[in-house]
Amino acid sequence: MYKSISPNRELDNIPSLVLTPQEITEIKSLLRSITFEYNSIEDTNFLNKATLFAQELPRRIREVLNDFRLVENNLGACIISGYPINDSKIGKTPTHWEYKADKMRTLEEQILFVLYSSLLGDVFGWSTQQDGYIIHDVFPIQKNENDQIGTGSMQPIWWHTEDAFHPYRADYIGLMCLRNPEHVPTTISDLDVNQLSKAQVEILSEPHFVINLDESHKLKNGSNMTQKLKEKNLEESVNLAYDKVSEINTNYKEKVSILFGYLQSPYLRLDPYFMDNIEDKEEIKSAFHELVDIINKRVTLVTLKPGDICFIDNYRSVHGRKPFKANYDGNDRWLKRINITKDLRKSRSARAKSTSRIIL
Ligand SMILES: O=C(O)CCC(=O)C(=O)O
Numbered sequence: 001m002y003k004s005i006s007p008n009r010e011l012d013n014i015p016s017l018v019l020t021p022q023e024i025t026e027i028k029s030l031l032r033s034i035t036f037e038y039n040s041i042e043d044t045n046f047l048n049k050a051t052l053f054a055q056e057l058p059r060r061i062r063e064v065l066n067d068f069r070l071v072e073n074n075l076g077a078c079i080i081s082g083y084p085i086n087d088s089k090i091g092k093t094p095t096h097w098e099y100k101a102d103k104m105r106t107l108e109e110q111i112l113f114v115l116y117s118s119l120l121g122d123v124f125g126w127s128t129q130q131d132g133y134i135i136h137d138v139f140p141i142q143k144n145e146n147d148q149i150g151t152g153s154m155q156p157i158w159w160h161t162e163d164a165f166h167p168y169r170a171d172y173i174g175l176m177c178l179r180n181p182e183h184v185p186t187t188i189s190d191l192d193v194n195q196l197s198k199a200q201v202e203i204l205s206e207p208h209f210v211i212n213l214d215e216s217h218k219l220k221n222g223s224n225m226t227q228k229l230k231e232k233n234l235e236e237s238v239n240l241a242y243d244k245v246s247e248i249n250t251n252y253k254e255k256v257s258i259l260f261g262y263l264q265s266p267y268l269r270l271d272p273y274f275m276d277n278i279e280d281k282e283e284i285k286s287a288f289h290e291l292v293d294i295i296n297k298r299v300t301l302v303t304l305k306p307g308d309i310c311f312i313d314n315y316r317s318v319h320g321r322k323p324f325k326a327n328y329d330g331n332d333r334w335l336k337r338i339n340i341t342k343d344l345r346k347s348r349s350a351r352a353k354s355t356s357r358i359i360l
């Protein structure tokens with residue numbers, strides 16, 4: 001049995017499952033049959049079939065992710081470990097995601113990541129983030145060294161809801177660890193709503209807050225090719241997407257609530273680093289600071305190791321990362337990241353086809 005989701009909230013007790021040798025054998029055989037037909041996880045035909053292939057994963061994996069999807073009384077993270085990563089097969093940690101140097105080297109790992117993810121929902125990407133790739137790379141890039149972005153390193157990444165500024169943000173975020181030699185921890189936290197007063201909960205569930213675009217969706221962090229297309233006005237969809245995304249909170253500062261859903265056990269949406277200062281009433285300011293304080297005190301450090309696949313409930317938990325020193329020697333920390341939605345239809349107006357996974 002996997003460590004089942006406990007009805008008591010225990011921050012250091014993230015539901016986790018460690019694959020058995022038998023399960024690893026079954027997974028490898030499934031991956032082999034898939035790589036026979038597909039050589040990229042970005043292939044729409046593969047993505048359309050991913051939910052089907054996922055039903056062939058060992059039952060315990062389907063069970064733990066099914067529970068994670070439906071039961072909402074744990075921290076909001078779960079980890080499936082034990083898939084063996086062959087450090088020399090995956091090759092060096094790349095210097096930039098633009099070249100996708102590892103496309104074939106990490107094909108099995110990427111397929112596995114999509115299959116697990118497909119047990120929680122449908123995977124999708126953003127045309128304004130890492131050039132619309134479904135699977136993102138999270139490793140240090142030298143030019144981002146001091147930036148507040150997944151590909152930075154020297155700054156702690158402030159805990160956040162992923163893509164908090166956007167109405168189509170993911171329900172779940174997946175992080176797959178390929179390499180983490182310096183044991184750099186991911187930070188995960190959530191809210192104990194009972195530590196807020198009823199009045200504070202009410203304030204936080206009202207639209208008083210402005211969440212701005214984060215660094216990862218800015219044109220300067222797209223690939224060289226995307227930047228050129230946009231600067232030269234060459235590609236309509238690229239122009240449209242970057243204009244739309246930067247519109248969200250520059251021209252018209254929409255105010256949103258931080259808490260929503262069932263307020264005795266609310267969902268969350270916040271990214272303090274990228275939020276406007278609150279200039280309204282003192283009660284709003286103090287409710288916000290209290291909330292941040294509560295979440296800060298509950299931060300758990302999760303140090304992912306190669307082969308760990310961690311899913312984070314992006315409605316109930318926040319996550320970030322501790323700072324570290326990058327060496328750019330091919331052996332830096334390397335994660336893959338994925339976005340998962342429970343409902344692709346809600347973003348239909350921003351996708352070119354019903355089967356397209358890219359939000360424009
Ligand atoms: O590097 C990590 O552990 C998490 C970084 C992060 O917040 C992200 O990639 O969205």
Ligand SMILES: [Fe+2]
Pocket residue numbers: 160161162319320
């Ligand atoms: Fe993140």
